[in-house]
Each structure stands twice: as structure tokens, then as C-alpha cells.
Amino acid sequence: MTTTTLPGTEVAAFAAAVRTALADLPPDDLDELTDGLEADLAERAADAGEDLGDPVAYAEELRAAAGYPPRAARSHVGAALPDLRTLPRELRRRWNALRIRNPWVASLASFAVALRPVWWVFRGVAAHTLLASMLGVNGLAWWPVGVGLVVLSVQAGRGRMRERAWVRWLTRAVTAIVLVASPLLLGWAVNAWNNAMYPVYDGEVWYPQSLNVGGTPIDNIFAYDANGDPIEQVQLFDQDGNPLNLIGDTGADFWGAQDGSMLVPSGDVPGRAGWNVYPLAHVNSWSDYEDDGRIDDTEVSETVFPSAHVKPLAGAVAPAEVAQPMTEEATTPAG
Amino acid sequence: MDTTQLLKGVLDVAVLAAVQHEDGYGYDIVRRLRAAGLAEIGDASVYGTLRRLYGAGALTSYVVPSDGGPHRKYYGINDQGRTMLSQQRASWAEFALTMSALLDTRRPQPVRTIGENA
Numbered sequence: 226m227t228t229t230t231l232p233g234t235e236v237a238a239f240a241a242a243v244r245t246a247l248a249d250l251p252p253d254d255l256d257e258l259t260d261g262l263e264a265d266l267a268e269r270a271a272d273a274g275e276d277l278g279d280p281v282a283y284a285e286e287l288r289a290a291a292g293y294p295p296r297a298a299r300s301h302v303g304a305a306l307p308d309l310r311t312l313p314r315e316l317r318r319r320w321n322a323l324r325i326r327n328p329w330v331a332s333l334a335s336f337a338v339a340l341r342p343v344w345w346v347f348r349g350v351a352a353h354t355l356l357a358s359m360l361g362v363n364g365l366a367w368w369p370v371g372v373g374l375v376v377l378s379v380q381a382g383r384g385r386m387r388e389r390a391w392v393r394w395l396t397r398a399v400t401a402i403v404l405v406a407s408p409l410l411l412g413w414a415v416n417a418w419n420n421a422m423y424p425v426y427d428g429e430v431w432y433p434q435s436l437n438v439g440g441t442p443i444d445n446i447f448a449y450d451a452n453g454d455p456i457e458q459v460q461l462f463d464q465d466g467n468p469l470n471l472i473g474d475t476g477a478d479f480w481g482a483q484d485g486s487m488l489v490p491s492g493d494v495p496g497r498a499g500w501n502v503y504p505l506a507h508v509n510s511w512s513d514y515e516d517d518g519r520i521d522d523t524e525v526s527e528t529v530f531p532s533a534h535v536k537p538l539a540g541a542v543a544p545a546e547v548a549q550p551m552t553e554e555a556t557t558p559a560g
Numbered sequence: 561m562d563t564t565q566l567l568k569g570v571l572d573v574a575v576l577a578a579v580q581h582e583d584g585y586g587y588d589i590v591r592r593l594r595a596a597g598l599a600e601i602g603d604a605s606v607y608g609t610l611r612r613l614y615g616a617g618a619l620t621s622y623v624v625p626s627d628g629g630p631h632r633k634y635y636g637i638n639d640q641g642r643t644m645l646s647q648q649r650a651s652w653a654e655f656a657l658t659m660s661a662l663l664d665t666r667r668p669q670p671v672r673t674i675g676e677n678a
Contacts, residue, residue: 257611257615261586264626264630272591291612292608
């Protein structure tokens with residue numbers, strides 16, 4: 226027995242391909258025909274040192290010599306790899322047969338044909354998008370190129386310039402690329418849509434620098450006690466015990482309010498600016514500040530509450546008895 | 561002339577002749593035929609022919625396992641095969657004689673014309 230020099234896997238793969246090419250035969254005949262094939266192939270390979278060649282041609286030779294009729298349709302279901310030269314013709318033939326057999330396929334096809342211009346436009350836009358991303362330029366800024374590509378795509382789709390071979394090949398190549406890239410393009414489109422719906426900011430995350438409720442900026446807070454009387458000074462803290470400020474930059478000397486006036490922090494908090502002591506005081510005149518860049522107490526105006534009183538809470542006790550203790554309680558820092 | 565085309569017509573008798581004295585497995589028979597001068601014979605053609613002759617009842621077949629390798633399928637001739645071989649041998653001899661005579665350059669066939677002997 227000759228030693229096998231060819232890897233067994235190669236022989237096995239070749240034998241498997243031969244069996245696949247003969248798969249249309251009855252199983253018993255196939256077994257009979259290919260029994261001992263591996264041994265023969267291995268020995269031939271060891272003997273002649275040649276490569277095994279084309280398994281499909283080999284299978285056809287085997288089939289013909291064994292007296293089986295040649296396979297009728299080369300590419301029917303379950304057969305070996307289709308012949309690439311006849312594949313387009315074969316596909317067209319089968320497509321036509323399918324259309325004739327099923328009227329709904331024909332109407333679906335004619336509907337799709339009516340939609341072809343949509344595809345032409347999409348192809349142009351897609352080519353533009355891909356080109357722009359490949360060259361790293363902003364596609365929107367280069368929109369005239371996109372318009373040109375759409376025009377070219379539509380013209381090619383309408384069969385213009387078709388007599389030139391390179392136009393046909395270019396059209397096919399672009400079509401193939403766009404088809405392959407369309408999942409990617411759809412991903413981009415979905416992403417762009419999401420971005421438009423839910424804005425995210427590139428780079429640093431942007432936080433609003435003032436407190437907003439329903440889009441209305443909150444400039445100042447006025448506190449009233451349970452009896453509906455205004456509280457002259459109240460310190461507010463958040464759930465973590467941090468000062469609850471209306472502005473992000475607590476180092477600022479002032480904060481421009483919506484009405485054009487300046488808000489200034491309370492000077493009564495030791496060690497830091499009292500931006501969480503409400504209501505914030507106003508500086509009425511810009512010029513006072515601009516003169517020397519400082520704010521004197523004299524320039525700070527009296528805070529005017531929006532209402533002198535609000536309705537007392539249900540079950541509130543008489544103001545004289547509880548006003549003072551409640552104020553004290555409210556000014557105790559939480560943390 | 562394309563020898564492979566000629567081979568197709570004589571594959572049966574060639575294969576029968578190759579196994580008439582000794583049983584053999586597929587590639588073994590290919591090797592015998594090539595050694596005999598049929599260098600262009602294709603292995604698949606030989607294997608297919610073996611299968612067809614076996615199917616026609618002219619050959620016997622048995623499997624011999626090999627050590628550590630794939631098993632081999634041996635073919636041997638039987639009485640029916642011998643009968644077939646002798647018939648085909650005769651046909652071939654006659655055919656070959658006819659063809660040789662036809663193709664022999666030393667004795668060109670005289671062209672007869674109608675009325676020449678009249």
C-alpha cells in the first residue's frame with residue numbers, strides 16, 4: 226500500500242464535493258458509485274502527486290462512465306455549485322417561469338418596477354453619503370455633488386449612456402456597493418433620526434447652568450411659612466445636604482435675572498457666598514456695579530415678595546405664636 | 561486525433577481485460593491500464609465503468625478493509641464477464657482489422673468509376 230502524502234482532509238473534501246455533485250442520484254447508487262473513492266483518491270494523489278482537480282468534472286466523468294444520464298438542470302435545488310457562466314440565464318429562466326406560474330408574483334414585480342425611480346434616487350443619495358464619509362467631508366456642505374450623483378443615478382437607471390461599457394460596469398459596481406452598504410446606511414439614518422429626536426451633545430456633557438421648571442428659568446425663590454407670611458431669609462439644601470443654588474457658578478458675584486436686574490448672594494453665610502439663601506437680593510442699577518466693580522450694601526435693594534401674604538395652610542396656628550420658632554427651624558442647615 | 565474519444569468506446573473491454581487475470585481495486589486497475597499504454601485514461605471513467613460492469617453482472621465486487629486507511633473496493637471478473645470479454649475481443653479484432661485496412665497507406669483503395677468495367 227502506498228503511503229498517502231496528501232492530507233486526508235483534502236481527499237475527504239474532494240470526495241465530499243464529488244458526492245454533492247452526484248447527490249441527485251438515488252442514495253444506493255451514489256453509495257455504490259463512490260464506495261472506496263477515498264482510498265483511490267489518496268493513492269492517486271500519492272502516486273501522481275498531482276492535485277485532485279475539479280470535483281464536479283470528476284463527478285460528471287464518473288456519472289457518464291457509470292452509464293447514468295447527465296444531470297438535466299445543472300442548478301436545480303440540492304445540486305452542486307451552479308455554473309457561474311450560465312447562472313444569470315438560469316436565474317432569469319426560473320424567474321420567468323415563477324412569474325408565469327404565480328400571478329401575484331407578476332403583480333408584485335410590476336409594483337417593484339414602478340418603484341424603481343425611488344431606488345435610483347436612493348442609490349444616488351447613498352453613493353453621495355458613502356463618498357462623503359469616505360473622504361471625510363461634510364455631506365451636507367457638498368450637497369451639489371449629491372444632486373449630481375442623484376441625476377447620474379437616475380440617468381443610468383433610465384438607460385441613458387448605456388451603450389458605453391464603462392457606464393454599465395460603473396453602475397453595477399455602485400449598485401453592488403450601495404446594496405452591501407445599505408444596512409450601514411440605514412443604521413446611520415436611524416442614528417441621525419434618534420439624534421434629532423433626543424439631542425446629545427458632543428464632547429463635554431452640557432448641564433443647564435440655572436434651574437428650569439418646564440422651560441421657565443427660576444431666578445429667585447420666595448418662601449412663606451405655614452401661616453402664609455413671607456420668610457425673610459431661608460436656606461435651602463438638596464437631598465445630599467448641599468446648598469441648593471439656582472446658579473451653577475457659585476463663585477460669581479452676581480447673576481443676571483430674566484428681568485434684566487442683577488441678583489446677588491446673601492453675605493450672611495460665613496465662609497462662602499450665600500447663593501442658597503432666599504430670596505436673593507437684587508441690585509437695581511447696573512451703573513452702581515459698573516462704577517467700581519463691587520457691590521455695596523447700599524446698592525442692594527430691598528427684596529420685594531411677589532405677595533405680602535399667601536393663604537395659610539390648613540390647620541396652621543396663629544402667626545404670633547409660631548412664626549419665630551419656624552423660622553429658626555428653617556435656617557438650620559441640614560448637613 | 562483525440563484519444564480520449566476513442567477510449568470511450570473501448571473502456572468496457574479495456575477494463576474487463578485489466579481484471580481478467582487478477583482482481584483489483586479502482587486505482588490499481590487505472591494503474592494497469594496506464595502501464596499498458598492508455599496513459600490518458602481518466603480514473604473517474606475507469607471507476608464508473610467498473611460500477612457499470614458490476615451493475616451489468618460482468619464483475620464481482622468485495623470490500624477489503626485497510627489498516628488505518630479508507631477501505632478498498634475490489635473487482636473481479638466472473639463467467640458472464642469472461643463471455644463479454646471474449647465477445648468484445650472478437651468485435652475489436654474485426655473492427656481493428658477493418659480500420660487498419662482502411663487506414664493503411666501502402667494499399668490505397670482504387671477508385672472505381674461507374675461504367676469502368678463495361
